[in-house]
Amino acid sequence: MSKNISLILMGCGGVGRQLLQHIVSCRSLHAKQGIHLRVVGVSDSKSLLVASDAFTMELPDDFLLEVCRAKSNGASLSTLSGYGEFQVFTNSESTKKIVDVAAFLGKSTGLALVDCSASSDTIPVLTQAVDLDCCVVMANKKPLTSTMVGAGLPVIASLNRILSSGDPVHRIIGSLSGTLGYVMSELEGGKLLSQVVRSAKNLGYTEPDPRDDLSGMDVARKALILARLLGQRINLDAIKIESLYPEEMAPSVMSIEDFLGSGLLLLDKNIQERVSKASLDGKVLRYVCVIEDSSCEVGIQELPKDSALGRLRGSDNVLEVYSRCYKDQPLVIQGAGAGNDTTAAGVLADIVDIQDLFP
Numbered sequence: 001m002s003k004n005i006s007l008i009l010m011g012c013g014g015v016g017r018q019l020l021q022h023i024v025s026c027r028s029l030h031a032k033q034g035i036h037l038r039v040v041g042v043s044d045s046k047s048l049l050v051a052s053d054a055f056t057m058e059l060p061d062d063f064l065l066e067v068c069r070a071k072s073n074g075a076s077l078s079t080l081s082g083y084g085e086f087q088v089f090t091n092s093e094s095t096k097k098i099v100d101v102a103a104f105l106g107k108s109t110g111l112a113l114v115d116c117s118a119s120s121d122t123i124p125v126l127t128q129a130v131d132l133d134c135c136v137v138m139a140n141k142k143p144l145t146s147t148m149v150g151a152g153l154p155v156i157a158s159l160n161r162i163l164s165s166g167d168p169v170h171r172i173i174g175s176l177s178g179t180l181g182y183v184m185s186e187l188e189g190g191k192l193l194s195q196v197v198r199s200a201k202n203l204g205y206t207e208p209d210p211r212d213d214l215s216g217m218d219v220a221r222k223a224l225i226l227a228r229l230l231g232q233r234i235n236l237d238a239i240k241i242e243s244l245y246p247e248e249m250a251p252s253v254m255s256i257e258d259f260l261g262s263g264l265l266l267l268d269k270n271i272q273e274r275v276s277k278a279s280l281d282g283k284v285l286r287y288v289c290v291i292e293d294s295s296c297e298v299g300i301q302e303l304p305k306d307s308a309l310g311r312l313r314g315s316d317n318v319l320e321v322y323s324r325c326y327k328d329q330p331l332v333i334q335g336a337g338a339g340n341d342t343t344a345a346g347v348l349a350d351i352v353d354i355q356d357l358f359p
């Protein structure tokens with residue numbers, strides 16, 4: 001008999017939909033592993049669909065695939081009402097219902113809230129769910145306690161392993177943004193910033209608003225998660241962050257359409273000059289986070305072309321970890337750092353990892 005892992009998925013964008021597809025396609029693998037992922041609810045920014053009786057029922061696989069189809073076509077989840085045995089809740093009702101289900105399942109069968117949104121609006125419900133003995137698994141970094149640093153890469157798991165062996169980590173330098181890794185490496189080939197940012201968005205690497213990446217905020221959130229893991233007691237405002245666009249192009253001033261259409265073009269020249277200047281010294285630009293002792297900062301650095309970070313291509317993340325054991329030669333973690341498939345696979349691995357917390 002399989003162990004059931006009940007879950008509610010919040011967010012059916014690129015990552016959330018891919019996660020549902022992975023869950024469905026891994027059914028026989030999971031059956032061999034003695035587990036069954038029971039999806040009892042899914043939500044987007046406007047609605048929640050939840051099995052009529054979350055204790056005994058789940059959303060069937062054909063319905064989960066229908067959710068993926070509808071959401072890829074840009075429809076809201078509420079358009080699926082009438083498809084099967086589930087209830088539909090909207091806006092504030094959704095939060096209340098998730099908390100109800102969490103209260104009911106948290107202490108009985110167990111429940112994981114899986115946050116694949118890109119919103120900080122989920123924080124209150126996540127907090128309440130944890131208080132109700134539920135687990136949380138997050139691709140979303142806005143709650144700042146996510147396990148999602150480096151998309152599907154084993155960054156946090158590796159650091160936890162080093163730290164728990166008593167090996168103190170004293171420095172981390174890394175390119176932790178799939179978007180900015182891709183952007184910086186493509187600029188070397190002479191492409192324009194405006195061109196490569198649009199490609200990164202089309203490839204699914206960027207946040208819904210690419211300014212979340214270009215401002216350095218997405219990297220800063222990941223850096224904060226790592227800095228805290230190393231014991232730094234800091235908040236985001238303690239991190240020095242270099243933004244790649246000026247204040248007058250901030251989301252509060254300029255719409256995303258204007259930014260992508262005209263704002264970005266104004267940034268092309270400056271960054272091209274920086275790329276050319278670095279190249280004269282045999283260097284390349286990389287947007288990195290540097291965490292050491294009690295400091296944490298994120299921004300552009302000129303790095304040797306033939307270093308691990310300098311060789312980075314595409315949306316890879318590269319992280320160099322220096323500790324007592326990895327003193328002269330760092331531990332290097334590298335691989336795809338963005339993309340729906342790899343990120344959803346990482347989320348799925350995190351869900352499977354918490355199976356021991358379910359009865």
Ligand SMILES: NC(=O)C1=CN([C@@H]2O[C@H](COP(=O)(O)OP(=O)(O)OC[C@H]3O[C@@H](n4cnc5c(N)ncnc54)[C@H](OP(=O)(O)O)[C@@H]3O)[C@@H](O)[C@H]2O)C=CC1
Nearest residue numbers: 011012013014015044045117118119121139140338339343
């Ligand atoms: N894509 C990647 O490579 C990586 C992404 N991540 C993280 O994964 C998360 C998801 O990314 P991605 O799928 O690309 O983003 P998308 O913008 O494609 O999807 C976001 C989803 O969240 C939904 N949503 C927004 N607010 C809420 C809310 N309050 N409650 C429930 N759902 C909500 C949106 O609803 P609606 O459909 O109605 O708009 C949408 O379905 C982000 O936090 C991102 O930082 C992490 C690592 C890599």
Ligand SMILES: N[C@@H](CC=O)C(=O)O
Nearest residue numbers: 177178179205206207
């Ligand atoms: N927008 C992010 C997605 C993953 O966190 C990135 O580019 O790294």
